[in-house]
Amino acid sequence: MMPIRMSAVRAGALRGAIEFRNSLQKPADLLYYLIGAVSFSAALWYFRDDIVPQLGVSTSAFIFPSAIALMTLFVATYGLATLVSTEREDGTLLRLAILPAGTFTYAWGQTVRTLLELAFTFGLFTILASILVPELWIRGAVGALTAIGFLLLGILACLPLGFIVGSIFSNPRSVGGWGFLVLGGIVWVSGIFVPLAAMPLWAQIIAQILPLYWLGLGLRSALLPEGFASIEIGESWRTIETIGMLSLWAVVGAVLAPLLLQRIARKESFASLATRREKAMQRV
């Protein structure tokens, strides 16, 4: 089994790299990165003089960790789910699933591609924020390392969720369309635009079940001055709860995602592919 694993790991890594390179060579994707970077910069610039009176730090310092959390969910869950359901429809998954270690290669390739996209996005945002927000690194190296730790945990929580959603919903247009609405709702109750403590109770409950709020909270706790905790629920960073909830999502996802993906890969057939092809063609 070892050489099979090794070659699948290699093929998957190469696959992820090729997919990411293809994305960087696609005008639509480049435009997406550009729009993301410009709107992020604009938000930072707009709030640069909006100093929080008691703390002496501008609101733009608050935007950076929140935007990173949001991008993690957007890329690793929403983007990945859309891709998985699209590639199930167009036969990419079937083509690999009939090969030795093919489903694993597919999943690992998507993971590598997602990680590369996240690294690229984070790098871009970090450079922009470092230029535009003077107090960004107020917590120094320890803060930055803690943030990286929370970020890795957040990725582990969000990425399997992307595979799960993409496996459950087979129509890429519903994942892209309805998924975007659901994503909007999740972001609204995530404590990013409005502090969660100021939201109604039901919104607080939903937010505290999902991983986005916790990832944002963890990143804020690492990068913002201690006093900022006063606007959070319980006026605390709740570090233990944050690690606990993100780990829970990561563990549940790590168990469920491979099972679901293998199940849909096994269920793929030429006939179902042909049917979906006809349906998709009619829609065009």
Added chain:
Amino acid sequence: MTGDVVIRTRDLTMSYGNKRVLDGINLEIHRGEVVALLGANGAGKTTSIEILEGLRSPTSGSVEVLGVDPLHASVEHRAKIGVVLQSWRDHARWRVREFLHHFFVLHAPFRPEGGWEVDELLERVGLADKARSRILSLSGGQRRRLDVAVGLIGKPELLFLDEPTVGFDPHARREFHELMHELADVRETTILLTTHDLAEAERLADRILILHAGRIAADGSADALAREVAGTTEVRWRIGQDRFVHATDAATRFVRELLTREPDVEDLEIRRTTLEDTYLTMVAQHSAAAAEEAAR
């Protein structure tokens, strides 16, 4: 080696709800055989191939492919089987060579002696000059040839092809046929293909299976099938203003006698029954027999 059974099915039956798609298929395919599966849409061609590939579980009956049940096949077993998919738009932005290389890497641990190298295979399917092109820029025929290359990269013992030459121009089609002959003759690859193109089946396959209403309506070489249909050759001629047609099994003898008997024969035409004639006759016979059986 020719005695090896590569595919064996016993009473293979497949139903979707009340609809019976395959109805007691008994089949043996030997190593190195090229078998064409013919039949109208809905005759059960794709279902048969999917069962043999292990993508579907039959309702009843047994299946053995290279000695094992394909549903419970190991990865090593899967590596011995090549599948040519009818691709659509997957991997559209990949470049031709890196796409084929990807599958080469996946097959690497199982690579048998004399397996294809990536560039060698690209050359063989006539895509060497497209190595750096993106797949979305290929024509339909080029894309199918790339699909064939993916099916061959692991040097399979058994190759499944579903409608392999749809969208090929005549030149590409001839090259493809040569490649298939090389695989079967030199490399002893067993090939099972489905096709709508009867001329292609006749040219490629040692053996033709006609599926009709979930059963094997006919099984044999193109010649043998034609012989089963009465009067394999049609002779037409004219004497003065009168035109004549005669169907016969022994055209040469008939024509010799005809010319001795009738010195004024003109416009002599001898037309061998095509596989198409045979196919239509056999399907008609099979339908009639099935209807009779149902009436009884």
